[in-house]
Amino acid sequence: MTPLRQALGGFGLASGVAAAGLLGGASLLDATASRQVQAQGTPALLEFRWDDSRDFRKLYYFQSSTRQLERAEYFMMLRPKDRKTAILKLSISVPDYFNSKITPDDLVLCRMELGGMLSRSRCKEKLPAVFEVNEKQTAIEVFPDTPIPTGGTYAVVMNIFNPNRSGMFQFNALAQAPGDVPVAGYLGSWVIDID
Numbered sequence: 001m002t003p004l005r006q007a008l009g010g011f012g013l014a015s016g017v018a019a020a021g022l023l024g025g026a027s028l029l030d031a032t033a034s035r036q037v038q039a040q041g042t043p044a045l046l047e048f049r050w051d052d053s054r055d056f057r058k059l060y061y062f063q064s065s066t067r068q069l070e071r072a073e074y075f076m077m078l079r080p081k082d083r084k085t086a087i088l089k090l091s092i093s094v095p096d097y098f099n100s101k102i103t104p105d106d107l108v109l110c111r112m113e114l115g116g117m118l119s120r121s122r123c124k125e126k127l128p129a130v131f132e133v134n135e136k137q138t139a140i141e142v143f144p145d146t147p148i149p150t151g152g153t154y155a156v157v158m159n160i161f162n163p164n165r166s167g168m169f170q171f172n173a174l175a176q177a178p179g180d181v182p183v184a185g186y187l188g189s190w191v192i193d194i195d
Contacts, residue, residue: 057082057188059173062121066195068166074158075121076171076190077112080151083187085177087148091184092140092156093172100163102140104131109144112153123157147178166194 059082065072076092094102110123127148132141140156148154163169169192174184 055186057186059188059190061190061192063192065162066193068162068194069164070162072160072162074160074192075110075112075123075155076158076173077114077121077153077155078148078173078187079114079153083150083175085175086150087144087175088178089176089184090142090144090148090156091174091176092142093174094138094140095169095171096136096138097165097167098137098163098169099165100137100160102133102137102158102160104133106158106160107131107133107140107142108157108159109142109148110155110157112155114153123155127154162194168193 060077060079062075062077063072064074078087078090108123109127109129111125111127113122113124115121128145130143130145132143133139134141142156171190171192173187173189175187176182176184
């Protein structure tokens with residue numbers, strides 16, 4: 001018995017004329033159940049957090065693949081509403097259990113064009129920047145040649161292989177604004193999901 005028939009059976013719909021009329025017959029049911037569902041690489045429209053905190057801010061991202069060990073592009077975006085000042089230095093913390101190799105060659109800083117219903121988000125302009133990844137692969141430091149201004153959407157783009165384990169991975173963004181005091185402030189977090 002297919003999982004779909006089991007689920008419908010729990011509601012009393014899998015047997016009799018009601019199931020055939022509602023679902024268009026057994027052949028449609030079998031065709032639908034056998035088709036593999038592909039998840040899109042965009043974050044969910046609705047997320048629930050057990051420990052909802054005003055100190056947590058969700059940042060927008062896009063990833064081209066959510067499957068384990070597949071090559072994927074990650075667009076970790078910073079929109080104008082995510083920051084109040086220009087960014088002199090951007091620090092991204094990577095979870096230590098995100099077991100994927102990240103090198104500076106895999107990273108690009110882009111000025112983005114946000115997509116919508118009919119178009120995809122894309123990199124409009126690559127900006128010169130220096131990237132540093134620590135030895136333990138738990139921190140990415142981004143030093144743009146000129147500070148990232150407050151207007152427009154910018155993204156750190158990673159082109160890497162997804163980790164070999166599934167789960168949720170929280171990447172935190174800290175930004176240092178231009179000024180006399182070199183203090184980094186929390187911008188938000190990208191919560192990335194791997195199937």
